[in-house]
Amino acid sequence: MEYRRLGASGLKVPALSFGAGTFGGSGPLFGHWGTSDAAEARRLVDICLEAGVNLFDTADVYSAGASEEVLGAAIKGRRNEVLISTKTSLPMGEGPNDGGSSRSRLIKAVEDALRRLGTDYIDLLQLHAFDAGTPVEEVLSTLDDLIRAGKLRYVGVSNFSGWQLMKSLGLADRHGWPRYVANQVYYSLVGRDYEWELMPLGLDQGVGALVWSPLGWGRLTGKVRRGQPLPEGSRLHETASFGPPVDDEHLYRVVDALDEVARETGRTVPQIAINWLLRRPTVSSVIIGARNEEQLRQNLGAVGWSLAPEHVAKLDAASEVTAPYPYFPYRRQEGFARLNPPAV
Template sequence: MEYRLLGGSGFKVPAFSMGTGTWGGVGEFFKAWGDTDASGARRIVDICLDAGVCLFDSSSRYSNGMAEEILGHATKGRRDKVIISTKSTFRSGPGENDIGSSRHHIIREVEGSLKRLQTDFIDIFQLHAFDALTPIEEALGVLDDLVKAGKIRYIGASNFSGWHLMKSLAVSEKYGLARHVCHQAYYSLLTREYEWELMPLALDQKIGTIVWSPLGWGRLTGRIRRGQPLPKDSRLNSSVVVDGGPPLEDEYVYKVVDALDAVSKETGKTVPQIALNWLLQRPTVSSVIIGARNEQQLKDNLGAMGWNLDPAHVKQLDEASAIPLTYPYWHQRSQFSDRNPPPV
């Protein structure tokens, strides 16, 4: 397993990490993603550790905390062998203060996560979304306190816009507070908007990107084809899952899948392996979160490591997945490209 530095920190993480969004299956949304129980999760942890995948990503939101609880049981007795990442910001209860990045909510969420995970500290804690109602100084101040208390080792953000992340970094620098070292972002061959602003920012500010949903919300699993019905067990059969994800035109998805199929025939690799390998070669990517409902899916995803797509195949995939730029990015690229080159 390849290990990469997490942003500008001295902390190394595996190029692949294991997501726990498919663990627990509580509620319609997460049930559609998967319902791995404690025994299944322990087997997945075994396979991951054997392959060098020691980073496990969770959230207090996943199955209402059940995913964290299962992760705690699955890693019990081997905490020294794993890196645990979790997140919070989303609603955790019915109260007015059971949401967001306030001091009140973050402390309660971290304490709850520590209990569910059966650990004394969290290696990487990320704000799951930007809270525009809580001052950034307050959110970063409590995270800094938790770092100093030894309950968190590193902090990060997730699903921030460019200005959200840049302002947070500026506040950290101004007041000498703990700094985000990573940004967990939605990025795949089907969703390349990350490259427009967040990637250049990550390069400039040394932010490590942890990629979530690298197979395009389940569309790049190799089981979706033009003119064929969705597999019966596809999460895309759930309207809750589809409505909660990015809107994508079917023809665009099929165009990218066609290109993946062509590369697959030439390389002998599976469609998800190619999609994952493409991500591993992108700038700023520290780790790609893979998920699996079963051992076979996990082992197939792990097959994306140990080789690289050649430049011709990368170009073929880039061209098939290219999307029109919105303002101001189209203007920067078309009118001033010599001073605003795309990240490489």
């Protein structure tokens, strides 16, 4: 397994990490992701560690805390062998302080996560969403307190816009508070919006990307193809409305290119889609998920080899879309491009 620095921090993380959203799954969304109990989870953790995957990502909102509980049970007795990443900020209840990133909420959320995970520290805590109702200074000073107390090692964000992340980094620098070193982002061959602003920001500010849903919310598994109905067992039947939308024609164009590369390389469609991501700037780790051992082993096959330049070019061309203003002039007009070279 290849290990990479997480942004500008000194922490090294595996190129592939494991998403524990399939652990303890329940409800209309997470129940379709997976329902691994502690025994099944422990087996998946075993396979990950054998392959060098030692970073496990979860969130308090995943199955109302059950994912953290199952992950905690699965790593019991080997805490020093793993890195734990979890997220908070999204509402966990209907109460006025059950969501957000206020001082009160963050302290309680961290204590609850530590209890569920069965540990006394979290390697990486990420804010799951920007809280427009709480001053950024309050958020950052609280995270600073939690790091000084030894309960957190590093902090990051997820689903922030560029200005939200940059404002936070600027205030952290001004006051000497911990900087966000990770940005957990949606990025895939059918969702390249990350490249327009957040990737250049990550390059400039030393923020590493942890990629979620690298298979485009299940669209790049190799089972969805032009002219064919969704497979009967596809989770997209139930969960498509929860995830990022994708135009059908754009999806099929990407899948056609993936199929061509698969025939020429002997690799599977998911392996190719993940390997393409591993070549992209700022990507520290790609989070893979699996409902069973077979899926996990297939996804682990995405590392240890590289796509040929001609295959990368084919996938780039098939997946490219016109960026929105003010980004598109940078790619289309020479003057803009000279002043603002693309990140990729």
